[in-house]
Amino acid sequence: MSKRGVLPGFGLTLGFTLAYLGLLVLLPLGALILKTTELSWVQFVQAVTGPRALAAYKLSFGCSLAGALVNVVFGLLVAWVLARYKFPGKALLDALVDIPFALPTAVAGIALTALYAESGAIGRHLVPHGINVAFTPLGVIVALTFVGLPFVVRTVQPVFLDLDPSVEEAAAVLGAGRLRTFFQVLLPAVLPALLTGFALAFARALGEYGSVVFISGNMPLRTEIVPLLIVTKLEQYDYAGATAVAVVMLGASFLILLSINVLEARMHKGRKRR
Secondary structure, eight states: OOOOOSSSOHHHHHHHHHHHHIIIIIHHHHHHHHHGGGSOHHHHHHHHSSHHHHHHHHHHHHHHHHHHHHHHHHHHHHHHHHHHOOOTTHHHHHHHTTHHHHSOHHHHHHHHHHHHSTTSTTHHHHGGGTOOOTTSHHHHHHHHHHHHHHHHHHHHHHHHHHSOHHHHHHHHHTTOOHHHHIIIIIHHHHHHHHHHHHHHHHHHHHTOOHHHHHHHOOOTTTTOOHHHHHHHHHHTTOHHHHHHHHHHHHHHHHHHHHHHHHHHHHHHHHHHHO
């Protein structure tokens, strides 16, 4: 006899979940892949390995990785401050973290460009020292860091809130310094959540468009991201070429996120065995 689950309706809810995800996610992605069949293999390779496409891949993946790594460091710090300290204005600071979620990306791009342009409030102090942010890859990293910060903070913050402060106090009583407490007590506890936040920030950065197109300058072979290259191909009615580049991004993004999820799952299993 098969055992019935404690919670009823598993078959119905599972069927609804699969159907919903199939219609919302798998069907559009399948149509995207099917569109590329209009190209021959030679045409597909030429579309996805041209100099402009390769430069866009390098910029998008490199800047997304850099922005996500920056958010891992500073997002961890922000989450720690919000979870462990009480100070005036904490509620306001906590709300500010979510601004990139609600702010239209085009508005963010305009604001960042105004700040970091040569005549901007921040840019005017950086340019004389040879630090150009607007219309450079550095500007792309700044924009992607801005949009990705909430993903790290909101993923790590609940873990800090659930972590008993007495554990840190016990480590201090036993003679552990602050750095040792951080690396041997805190970091192992938050590492799975931190890895999830990194993956979310990285994935968000890969698909970002609105905030980047303003501050990057959109120069082919220099500051052109993959989403912009896809839009450019669509404007040129090169639909098959646009979908070919999109399929490459889809495949690469899926493999990267799958690797991160597998690593995270192994970390969870390792912690349970302990």
